[in-house]
Amino acid sequence: MLTANNITVRIGAKTLLDGVSLALHPGEVLAVIGPNGAGKSTLLRAMSGELTPFSGTIVMNGRPLPEWQPRQTARMRGVLPQNSALAFRFKVLEVVLMGRSPYRKTHTRDRNETIARQALQLTDTGHLAERIYTTLSGGERQRVQLARVLAQIWEPYGELQCYLLLDEPTSALDLAHQHAVLAIARRFADSQSAGVLAILHDLNLAALYADRIAVLHQGRLMSVGTPNRVLISELIQQIFDYPVTIGRHPLYPDCPLLIPHIPRAGGPESWIA
Amino acid sequence: MGLAVLLVFSSLFALGHGALAIGPGPAIAIVADKFGIALPWWFGKEQQAVLLAIRAPRLVLGLLVGGALAICGAAMQGLFRNPLADPALIGISSGAALAAVAIIVLQHSLFSVLSLWLGHYLLPLAAIAGGFAASWLVYRLADGGDRLDISSLLLAGIAINALAGSATGLLIYLADDDQLRTLTFWSMGSLNGAGWDSVALGAPFLLLSLVSLPLLADALNALLLGEAEAGHLGFPVERIKTAIVALVALGVGTSVALTGVIGFVGLVVPHLLRLMVGPDHRWLLPGSALLGALLLICADYLARTLAAPAEIPIGIVTGILGSPFFVWLLFRQKIMGY
Known part of the structure; x- marks a missing residue:
């Protein structure tokens, strides 16, 4: 389990996260939603160890995060950043192989390359393996980066659980690839019983793929639970300050479907029903 | 591989050519003779003396300095994820030069005690410290909390370069004629006057950065993804950054x-x-x-033969060859990425 225990993150006088407690269980997909500036990325950065909370602790597989060696941590959790700074002309395969750098001493070169190629296949980027990364489109880059992160935690680390932290993994993707990426995350959680935390803006994607949804607002955790419990119109309207109707997905009656309204001048009374 | 072979041939060529003609064959023979092997090439006493006392140490120093400068440049560019981050642009060279100039000019007044203690080591040690201080200052100035901002890095580099430059200027103003001649040497660079003593002095430092930096290759690759990403991959990012800056300051400062x-x-x-x-x-x-070593001995060959028997400072040769290339890079980078 990867847990945030009552963490508070401050930068200067500004409180980005205020006493947030959240547990990521093995085998589940946990979506984190919330308006811009709610502290979603901050939470992810704290849970990945990139950022040390002002107070509170992050515990991974039974031990506080700072007590793991960086190399051990690298074998237990992968982090997909929102966007990557890579501006040098690496081949796509080389980029994915960087995800295998924690294993350069423990695995053969061939093994690492096989895994890198499998990860590329999985993210539908196998055909790009020999291309130069900087010549790819934004969506292709995002999938290649996902392949890199998957390659990093491809195999279980002994008995220890693995975790995948995704910061807006679908932001640059078209409809089909958005679903492909979340299906990969879903399958990864099911087959490896890995815990997947994904920051998502599309609440319907969250409803379709997540076991639980956590709602952040102004640095506080407002609600966490199954999509049916969390995606209720009062909460969503209040958090996002926008009118919505929650219906049912016509194909999957268990799954809530969020239907946004069209804004009109004159206040909520004049919203089109 | 090809580079290594090319390097050996150019080294022999550089040994064999110059104001006094020796030729590659006799050059090999002289070196072999030194190790007690007789080869069927004739050489004279004068040629032997020139080669062993002047050309060989100059060549070795050229190889080491060229290699160190190039590998440090590559490491800097990786660290800053920017191919335009030359050690000179971020203040290491000007900091080192300022320290060296300060030692030359003020050796007898301010630093006499130090100079007694450290002797010949004072100058390179001061230059290393100067390079280190300048690069650290630039680094701190550009460090915006959790991430290093490239444009403020270059701006900080410009500021520190200007500061070091004017301090150097002030020292030059204070210098006497003898010191001025020595100072000219710093501003333009030259392998002239390299003897075995300076090779012995610099080789440990230069070799340390030449050998250690390649060990950080994996970490540098990961750093190109971003510092956070390198951390997620299990690299101790802060320690690696410090190590790189230290090794680069060592290599460039010594050079x-x-x-x-x-x-x-x-x-x-x-x-x-x-x-x-x-x-x-x-x-x-x-x-x-390898390529840095190769280019520097070629540039040195040009520097000492183009206007023979006079010598052009090697910094002028590399500058004339380098500036157009730099401009070309700026244009190319806009179109293709690095």
Whole structure:
């Protein structure tokens, strides 16, 4: 389990996260939603160890995060950043192989390359393996980066659980690839019983793929639970300050479907029903 | 591989040619003779003396300094994820030169005690410290909390360069004629006057950075993804950054201490290499060392033969060759990425 225990993150006088407690269980997909500036990325950065909370602790597989060696941590959790700074002309395969750098001493070169190629296949980027990364489109880059992160935690680390932290993994993707990426995350959680935390803006994607949804607002955790419990119109309207109707997905009656309204001048009374 | 072979041939060529003609064959024979092997090439006493006392140490120093400058350039560019981050642009060279100039000018007044203690080591040690201080200052100025901002890095570099430059200018103003001649050497760089003593002085430092930096190749590759990403991959990012800055300050500081400021090697060589072998530091770093060594001894060959028997400072040669290349890079980078 990867847990945030009552963490508070401050930068200067500004409180980005205020006493947030959240547990990521093995085998589940946990979506984190919330308006811009709610502290979603901050939470992810704290849970990945990139950022040390002002107070509170992050515990991974039974031990506080700072007590793991960086190399051990690298074998237990992968982090997909929102966007990557890579501006040098690496081949796509080389980029994915960087995800295998924690294993350069423990695995053969061939093994690492096989895994890198499998990860590329999985993210539908196998055909790009020999291309130069900087010549790819934004969506292709995002999938290649996902392949890199998957390659990093491809195999279980002994008995220890693995975790995948995704910061807006679908932001640059078209409809089909958005679903492909979340299906990969879903399958990864099911087959490896890995815990997947994904920051998502599309609440319907969250409803379709997540076991639980956590709602952040102004640095506080407002609600966490199954999509049916969390995606209720009062909460969503209040958090996002926008009118919505929650219906049912016509194909999957268990799954809530969020239907946004069209804004009109004159206040909520004049919203089109 | 090709580079290594080319390097051996150019070394022999550089040994064999110059104001006094020796030729590659006799050059090999002289070196072999030194190790007690007789080869069927005739050479004279004068040729032997020139080669062993002047040309050989100069060649060795050229190889070491060229290699160190280029590998340090490659490491800097990796660290800052920017191919335009030459050690000179971020203040290491000017800091080292300022320290060296300060020692030359003020040795007898301010630093006499230090100079007694450290003797010949004072100058290179001061240059290393100067390079280190300047680069650390630039680094701190550009460090915006959790991430290093590239544009403020370059601006901070410009500021520190200007500061070091004017302090150097002030010292030059205070210098006497003898010191002035020595100072000219720092500003333009030259391998002239390299003897075995300066090789012995610099080789440990230069070799340390030449050998250690390639060990950080994996970490540098990961750093190109971003510092956070390198951390997620299990690299101890802060320690690695410090190690890189220290090794680069060591390599460049020592180079400046022994040969003055030789620009553009650290900028141009890694770029040529990236065009040849790609941006992977596992190839880029050793390759840069080889190509840097090769280019510097070629530039030194031009420097000492173009206007023979007079010598052009090598910094002028590398500058003339490097500047147009730099401009070309700026344009190319806009279109293709690095």
